[in-house]
Amino acid sequence: MNLIPSLIIGFIVQLIFEQTTVAKLSYNQLEFSFCAAWDPNGTTIATSTLVGVKPTRIFVDNNSTLYVTSKNLNRTMVVPEGSNVATRNISTGLFHPSGIFVTSDGDIYIANGGITHRVEKWALNATSGVIAMNTTSECSSLFIDTNDTLYCAYDTEHKVVKMSLKNHTNTVVTAAGNGTNGSEPSLLSYPNGIFVDNKFNLYVADYGNDRIQYFYPNQLNGTSITGAGSITLSRPTDVLLDADGCMFIVDLDNHRILQYIFHVFRCIIGCSGTPGSGPNQLQYPFSFAFDSYGNLIVNDKDNNRIQKFFLITNSCVVSYNQPKFCAKAKWNPNATTFATNTIVGSQPHAVFVNTNNSVYSANLNNGIIFMWLYNSVNVTNVFVGNLSLMYSIFVTSNGDIYSSSDLYGSQVRKYSADTNAWSTRMHSSSSCYGLFVDVNNNLYCSMRDNNIVVRSQFNDNTSTSTTVAGKGTAAATPDALDYPLGIFVDVNFDLYVADCGNDRIQLFQLGIINGTTVAGNQSTIQTISLNCPAGIVLDAENYLFIVDQINARIVGSGPYGFRCLVGCTGISGAEADQLYWPLALSFDTYGNMFVSDINNNRIQKFIFLTNSCYTSMAVSFTTDITTTLYSAQSSQSTWKNSTGIGLYYNISDKACDYLQPCYHNGFCYNNNSNVNNFYCLCPYGFTGDQCQLDKRLCRLDTCWNNGTCSETSNTTYSCYCQPGWQDDRCKTKVNYCSNVTCYNHGVCRPLVLDYQCQCLAGSFSGRHCEIVASTTKIHRILSKSFVYIAIMAMITVVMLVIIMDILKYGFHIEPSIQDLDRAQRDKQTKKRMQRFRPRYRDTLVVRKIAFLFQK
Template identity: 45%
Template sequence: SRNARIQLFKPGQSNATTVAGSGAPGTFTFIKPIAVILDSDGYLFIVDSGNNCIIRSGRSGFYCLFGCTNQSGSASNQLHNPQSLSFDSYGNLYVADSANQRIQKFILATNSCGISYNLPKFCSNATWNPNATTVVNSTSIGIYSFGLFVNNNNTLYVSAYMTNTILVWLEGSASPQTYNSSDLNLPGVIFVTINGTVYVYNNGDGRIVIWVQNGAGSSTSAMAVNYVCYGIFVDIEDNIYCSMSTAHRVIQKLFSNIPHATTAVAGNGTAGSGPYMLNLPRGIFVDINFNLYIADCGNNRIQLLQSGYTNMRTVVGNGSNETITFNCPTSVVLDADGYLFIVDSNNQRIIGSSANGYRCIVGCTNASRSAPNLLSQPWSLSFDSYGNIYVNDYGNSRLQKFLLISNSCNDVIVYDDTSTSIITLNITTTTSYQNSGQSTSSIFLPTCSTPLSIGSNCNTSASICDIRQPCQNNSTCLNDNTTIRGYNCNCLPGFNGTECQYDYRICQLRTCSYNGICYQSSNTTFTCSCNEEWQGVHCEIRINYCKNITCYNQGVCQSLSSNYTCLCITENYSGRYCQIKSGKIVTLERVSKSFGYIAIIFLISTALFIITMDILKYYFGIDPIRKRLQSRRRVKKTKVVPVVQKIYYKSSLKKRPINSVVLIEETNI
C-alpha cells in the first residue's frame, strides 16, 4: 500500500514482480491500493483507497471501474475510503465503503463479448445476383454518403453527410427513422456496437461522436483526431480505431483511457510500402482476436497486423503471393470462416475469397456506370444476416443490395449465358450451355495461312498482347518472345509492376477531397486546387464564409455553397446585409426621432430658464418676480378674517314679546 503498487510473488521465488502501479509503466498511478482480487481470466480488480475508486485490468490495460469522479462522496456513484471488494456468482461486485459506513453493490449490467456485425458463412461457390437493388438513393442521403452499417438485427444505418442526420431502417421497414443532433457535423463513416451505440466521425469538426439511442437520442464526444477518419471500428472491448488516410497510419483510443489520448497502432506517419508503413489507408476491420485488417489504398494491398505484433504482413495485393491485383481498395470485411471481402474501388468491383482463392463477385466488368450490375467508386460494404451484400456506391450516390442467390456447397453452377467461347492459339472450342444444364462441344482446326492470325475468319490477331491485353493503366504492350511471359509492358510515369498495375502517382483519386483537383508539383509533392467552398492541403476544411461578415439589424449570417447570406429577422429589412429598411420602419424611426428631439428641446429650454433666473437673482441682484411675491404677502396680511355666524332662534308656546331678543354668536375662523 505505501509503495502504491501491486506485487506478484510466484511460487518458489523470493523476489516479486510489480504488475501494477509504481514501477510498472503503462498501468495505473495508485495512491493507496489496499485490496486486490482476480477474475477467472486472471485480470485484476483493485481497491485504491487513496483515490476512492475501483480499478480493473483487461486486455487493453488498466482503467477506472467505479468511483471515477476523483472525489470522495456518498452518492451512489462515489466511494469514500473503500477497504475491500468481492464478487458473487453473477459477477456483481460488493465494496466495503468504510467512511460512508455501508456496503455497496454494483450490479453487472452487461457481460456480452458478442459482435454487432454479421459474419455469414459461405460455400466456396456462393453466388450473388449481379443486378443489384437500390435500397437508398440520393433523395434520402444526398450526393455524399460515407457511412454504412448493417447490424446483426439487420438494421441498416446510413449517415447523410449534407443534412447532418443518421438514417435508420429497421428490417422490413420502407421508411427510415431520422436522428439528428447538434453534435452531428457532416457525419461520415460509422460503426454500431452490440448495444446499439453509434460511433460516427464528424468531418466538420474532426471528432468521433458517440450517439446513444435512448428515445430522443443523446451524443457525446469520444475522441478528437487531427486528420480525417476514412474508417472507424470498435472492437469487442470498446476500443476505438480510426484510419487516418492522409496521415498514413491507424490510431487507437483504448476504452480504459479516460483522457481520450490515442496511440498509433499501424503506420509511422510516412507514406511507404514497408512492413511497418501504410500509404493512404482506408477501411479497417478488427476480428475477435484483435487482429487488425487494413485496406491500404495507396499500396493496392490488404495489410494484417496480428495482435501482439508491430510489423504488418500483406494478405493479398501488391507484395503478396496472390495473383489478383487491386486499384485502391477502400474496405475489407470478413466472413464466418475468416475469408476476406474487399471493395476494389478504382476497379469498380467487389472481390471475395474462399478456399478456392480470390474472385470477382460484383461489378466484374471494370466499368464505371450506373446500371444495376455496375458500380462507380464503391466505398464500403456490409453483410446482413442472410449473406446479402450492401455496397455504398459513392460515385452514384446510392446504396446497392446484391442478393445471395446460391450458397449450397453441393450445387453445380449453371451459367445464364447461352454460349461461352474459349480461344486458344491452336484450336477454338465453343461450349453451349442449354437450359437442362447439358453442353455440346465442337472442335475445329484453324485454316489460317499465317500463325499470326486465328479465328473462324482469320481476322483475330494471335499475339499475346492482343489476346490477353495484360498491360494496365493505359500502358503499352510489346510482344517479346525472349521473355517468359512473351511480352513487356511500357508503363506511363507513376506506374510500375510487370503489368503496370501499381499506381505510385502522387495525385491519387481521393488525394484532394470534395472534387478538388490534384496537381503534381514534384516527384514527392502535390497541390490541391479546391472548390470554392473548401480549403486545406487536401481540401478537407470547409470555408466559413460568415467569418468576417456582419449582418445589420440583428440579421444572422448563414454559409451557403461558395457564398453566404444574411437572414433578416422580419420582412421590414432587406439587402445583402439586411441594411435596407422598409418605408414603414423609416417613417416610424423619423416620428420617434421627432418626438425625441421635441422632448430634448423642452428639457433644455426649461433648464436654461431656471439657470437664467438664478443668474439674474444671485449674480446681478435682479429678481423679476420679487414685486409680485411682495404684493402677495401684503394681500395675505390685510385679508379680512372670515366670520361664521350662527343664529339661534328661541320660541315657546307663549306669544313672543315684541321686543324679544335674537342671540347671535360670532366665531372667528
C-alpha cells in the same frame, strides 16, 4: 445379514463424498468472459456518514454483505446488501483496524493496530474478539486460503507472512519477501493487497515497485506483472482473480480499476485519466471486491465513499453480420438500388447493417443518419445530433450509434439508445474515415490524414486514445500506413486495415506494432492486385471481403484464393452491374451485400444467390489420392461438364485442392503463372514457399511444459509458466521442498504442485511432522529423566572433588590421608590382638587342668 453390506456401502459413499468435497469460498469468484463490461458510472452505496473518512479495506461475502474497516472511526461495519445502515458495529478494543477477511462460517478476522499488533477473530455475534495471530506490525491486508492458512501483508516490513489456523502451533513463517525493501524477484516494497488462488499461488500488490508479484507455493522468488503497451501500473493496492484466473487490479495513483487478460491490461473503471468525485471517476481507490452478481464494489478512499459498478454484460455479442459462405458463393451481379441521393444525398460514405437487419446510412450534406427496419422500403427513423461530414458510422448491439463528425472539429459523436441523446465520445486530430467498436466496446478510428489508427477505451469519455497502427507518416513499411480507410477488428482483437495508399490490407495482431500484408501490394505471396482498398469485412470463417475502390469492385477470399464478386466488368459506371468509387460494405444476416457507391450517390444491394451453393459436393477420401472415393449431390453428367480431372471429372485440377501444400494453416491461392501453380499466404511468423519455416518468437517449443508465450516486442518474449514450473522458458521444475522445513527429522519429498513430509513411522505426523505421538512423548520424558540422573551424579562427583581441594589447600586438611593412617593403625592393632589371643587361651587351659588335679 444385509446390515454389513449396507454399512460398507455407506462408508464408501461417505469416503467418496469427503474426498470430492470442495471447500466453499466465502468471497465471490465469478467466471467473466473477456467481453464482460461494467457500467462506467458507479452508484454510491455508502458515504462518510457510515464508513468515516478514508475507509481502509472492504470485503464482500457470497451473500453480498459488505464489511468495511475504518481507521478513522476505529471500527468495522457490517452492511447487508441493499442497506445503507450497518447491522453490526465492531469496535471493542479496535484501534486503526486495517485488513479484513470473513470466512464462510461468518468468522471475521480483523487486523488490529495500536501498540500491540495482532489479528483478531470475531465469531458470529461475538461481543469481543480473540487473538488469532500475533504480528510484529500492521497487516495492511489479510487472506485465508482454502487450507485455512492465514496470510498477512506487512507493508512496512516489506514481506508477507502466513500461519496455519489448523495446528494451533502459532508458527508464523514468511510467504514472500524477506523484510528488505527492494525490487528483486525475492523482494517486496510496501506490499498491500494479497490473494491466494485454489492452487495456493500467492498474488501480491507490490505497491512500491509498481507491479503485481505472484509466487508459487513455498517459493520466495516471484514473477512480475508490471503492464504492457500504453498501460502500466502505478502504486497498485489490491488484486484478485476471477474463476478463470483473470486478474483485476486497483491502480491507485492512476485512479482506476484494471483487468489483466491475454497478457494485456485494459481499463474497466475510472478510465477518464482524471481523478474526481463524478460517478465515472475515482480518487485514490484502495480496495475492491465482487458481489454475488458480478457487480464491482470499490472503496473510493479519498472520496470517502463505497461505489458499486453494475455488470452490464458478460457475453460476447457482435452487432454486425458475419455470414458463413460456401466456396462457390455468388451474388446477383445486377444490384438493386436501396437508397438514392434524394435520401442519402451526394457521395454517401457510410452504410451499416446490424444483426436485426436494420440498415443505417448518413447524409453528408444535412448531417442526418437514416435507419430502415428490416423489409422496409421507407425510412423508419432519423437521428439528428449536430453532425457534419459523417464519413463512417457504427452501431452497437444495444442500439448506440457512433458517427464521425467535423462540425466542431474532428470528433466521434455517440447517440445513446437509452437516453436518446448525443454526446462527444472522442476528440480526434483529423476525420475518422473508418469506425469500429470491438467486443469489449473499445472504439477504433482510422485517421486518413494522419496515417494512423487509434483506439479509445470503452468507457473513456475523454480525448485519450492510443495509436494501435501506423506511425503518423505515410510509408510502406510494416509499421506504417498511407491513407488508411476502412477497418475491422475480430473477436481476438486483431485489427485489419484497408491501407489505401499502399494498395494493401494490413493485419495488426494485438500488441504487435508491425503489420502483415494479407492482400494486395507487398504481400509475401501473390494474392490479388488492389487499387486503393477502402473497406474490409471478415465472414464467419475469417475470409476477407474487400472494397477495391479504384477498380470499382468487391473482391473476396476463400479456400480457392481471391476472386471478384460484384462489379467485375472492369469499368466504372452507373449501371446495375457497375460501381463507381465504392467505399463501405456490410452484410445482412442472409448474406446480401450492401455497398455505398459514393460517386453514383446511392446505396446498392447485391442479392446473395443461395442456390449457388447447392451444387457443392460432399467428399470423403483416403490418404491415397489414386483410390479416392467421392459421393456427390450432382449427377455424373454434371461431373463430365466440369473442369475437374479423374474418371468422373470429380477431382479438382487446382493445385491447392489436390496438393494442399501450405503448412501451418497457410492460405493457398491457385496461380497458373507460378511454377508451382499456387501461392501460400502464411500466417504471422511463418515464411517459405509453403509456410514451412517457423520464424516466430513464440513457437510450440519456446515455453516448455505447457507454458504460455507472449511476444512483448518484435525481438523479445515472456513465458508464463504453468504451476509447478519456472525460469525464463518454464524448463525448471519448481522444487516445493526448497523452503520447507520438515520437523523431527522428517524428509521432504516434492510432488506435483505440492510436497510431502515423510515422517518417522509411528512417531510423528502432521503436514510438517510437527505432531508427536503419545508413546514418543513418554519415551522422551523417560530419556530426559535418565539424562537428569546422570547429570546430577556427575555434579555430585565434581562437587566432592572441589570440597576436598578446599579442605586440602585452604585448611591443610587431607581427609583421604588421615583416613588411610587410621585404617593402618586399626589393622596393626588387630594383628597384635590376634597374636595375643592364642597364648592367653593356652594359659587358661593349663590353669584349668592344674585346678582339676588339685581336687
